[in-house]
Amino acid sequence: MKITHLDTVVVDFYRTNLIFVRLTTDEGLTGIAEATLEGQEHAVLGAVAVLAEAVRGKDATRITQTIYELNRDAYWRGGPVSMTALSALEMAMWDVSARALGVPVHRMLGGQVRDRVRAYANGWFSGAVTPEDFAEAALRTVGQGFRGLKWDPFEAADLFLEPRDLRRMLEPVEAVRAAVGDDVELFIEGHGRFDVPTAIRVARELERYQPVFFEEPCPPDGIDALVEVRSKSPVPIAAGERWIGRNTFVPALARNAVDYLQPDVTHAGGLLEMSFISTLAAAHYVPFAPHNPSGPLSTAATLQLGATLPNFRYLEIMATDVPWRSDISSERLRLTADGDVMIPEGIGLGIDLDYDAIAEHPFTPHPMRIFSDVVADIRPPDARSYFNLEGAGVR
Incomplete structure (x- = not known):
């Protein structure tokens, strides 16, 4: 099960904007996660875009290997922006892997x-x-x-x-x-x-x-x-x-x-x-x-x-x-x-998103x-x- 796409969806949430990350695979399954970082939405969106290029074509079920190699290969490691993006990728990989097996992540x-x-x-x-x-x-x-x-x-x-x-x-x-x-x-x-x-x-x-x-x-x-x-x-x-x-x-x-x-x-x-x-x-x-x-x-x-x-x-x-x-x-x-x-x-x-409802509440600076x-x-x-x-x- 290969990763074909990694993108983001943003929704206004009054005091911040929630960032959702969506991971799509060649088997038609999608995993989702959250990458909300208050006041740093644009930076996180950029960090996820960088990860999207790095993970395209990778096996969506090889979670530990992917996260380890992305950490290893990064010259600048850590920090709230990079780690928020990486955390969301990891959670989306867990979500899609569990969906493929028909079980909860736990x-x-x-x-x-x-x-x-x-x-x-x-x-x-x-x-x-x-x-x-x-x-x-x-x-x-x-x-x-x-x-x-x-x-x-x-x-x-x-x-x-x-x-x-x-x-x-x-x-x-x-x-x-x-x-x-x-x-x-x-x-x-x-x-x-x-x-x-x-x-x-x-x-x-x-x-x-x-x-x-x-x-x-x-x-x-x-x-x-x-x-x-x-x-x-x-x-x-x-x-x-x-x-x-x-x-x-x-x-x-x-x-x-x-x-x-x-x-x-x-x-x-x-x-x-x-x-x-x-x-x-x-x-x-x-x-x-x-x-x-x-x-x-x-x-x-x-x-x-x-x-x-x-x-x-x-x-x-x-x-x-x-x-x-x-x-x-x-x-x-x-x-x-x-x-x-x-x-x-x-x-x-254990959760799915409604993208039409999300679109009704676009990004708002907070x-x-x-x-x-x-x-x-x-x-x-x-x-x-x-x-x-x-x-x-x-x-």
Whole structure:
């Protein structure tokens, strides 16, 4: 089964544009994957075009060999753009190979260890301003069935926070904890904002709210800083969404820099690399909690990993999304009343795209806003749930 074509499809998704990669073979089978990289869409499209020339005529089922040789032959290795393109190619090859056999991808990765994964919601807070707004949004999201909530309460903070600003920023955290009680898990995002002393101070203030973890307290290129913060933090530390490939994760694990590891299947190297990184984490008894704020194919691939990896602890997922998320693919996720997402059934990655629906939402520029005071505005006012809900009283 030879690769005849590799191309891309882009769809506007409010805060970013999703990039889907489509791999076509001479047997008429197509594999699909996601290559979304916020703010870098044009660069990724160029990187995929380079790969398209390199893989034409190659055996679509020889995944390990193809990815190894593409890495080996590249003079400039790594980086988010190249690795996002390469990750998508790898996932599309898994998808088409599994479709050829008529099995889900997880069957080829060792089979299932579970039929569901515990999820926590991101994006549930969009539009909230006051502590009361956050509390109300939290209660609505818990009413859907979610038992975990993540957000970044730190506005446009850059390295340092005045004590009065930190107190104000933590008011929504206090309101949410009071509203949902102790049985709902909270996850606090830092987006790599803080210097070492500020991150330690923030972590100590967060302890009273019992978060599962404090994510990316320092810039992602500073392992030394992360080690220092973790050594003094009373709450667990998570990181890894902006790390790429095993060579970044090995020193972080060796130096005990994290309590939770968060690689992203769309950037870290694809399914097999993620599986390898999870094994490294398991050797250090570090739970695996992949980053996953993107679209339906990123979620589909992450769920295939959730089915197979024993140390897979949490699935990050958006609680609501653009109204057309349910139109552009066959994604039909089931959220249980106790906060789990079921592993989808179906061959390959278990999902197909609707290209006519995608064409109705063409590319739209979206600048990144991590250091902006509108960072919380990550979903449109008409965002809606795209889950099939079980027993939560919401439809």
